[in-house]
Amino acid sequence: MMSYEEYMRSVVQPMRTELTSIGFEELLTPDEVAAKFDDMKGTALVVVNSVCGCAAGLARPAVSYSLKNSPKKPDHLYTVFAGQEKEATAKAREFFTGYAPSSPSFALLKDGQIMGMIERHQIENRSLEEIAADLMGMYEQYCG
Numbered sequence: 001m002m003s004y005e006e007y008m009r010s011v012v013q014p015m016r017t018e019l020t021s022i023g024f025e026e027l028l029t030p031d032e033v034a035a036k037f038d039d040m041k042g043t044a045l046v047v048v049n050s051v052c053g054c055a056a057g058l059a060r061p062a063v064s065y066s067l068k069n070s071p072k073k074p075d076h077l078y079t080v081f082a083g084q085e086k087e088a089t090a091k092a093r094e095f096f097t098g099y100a101p102s103s104p105s106f107a108l109l110k111d112g113q114i115m116g117m118i119e120r121h122q123i124e125n126r127s128l129e130e131i132a133a134d135l136m137g138m139y140e141q142y143c144g
Helices: 004-020 030-037 053-069 086-093 128-142
Strands: 043-049 076-081 105-110 113-118
Touching: 004 043, 004 053, 004 076, 030 076, 030 086, 043 053, 043 086, 043 128, 053 105, 053 128, 076 086, 105 128, 113 128
Parallel strands: 043 076
Antiparallel strands: 043 105, 105 113
């Protein structure tokens, strides 16, 4: 019989793969987050992934669309999974100064400092194209 942890891993794996297949690196521990963020050079898009419907129907497709269609892109692509790697997600959120925890969400960091954030309330009830346009606007403003 499959344990609860094994079951959850199997359920969320496609949600992880949706991002890793387009170049995102999963950060699974607080140490991995610190290693990437503490001395970050350049820009990084951080996706706080989630199992909710707006992550599946809007957030993940919007980030994929934005990266395919923007001339400017972040230097680094990272993801943490809210509700799965809780400690890694909490560590990442320490860098999102001024923003309440939100999942799904997108954070754009430059040299480890938060430049912009798209929170869940800015994802829900909007079109994929609107969300992607917000992401591409951040890339245009902050990415080289």
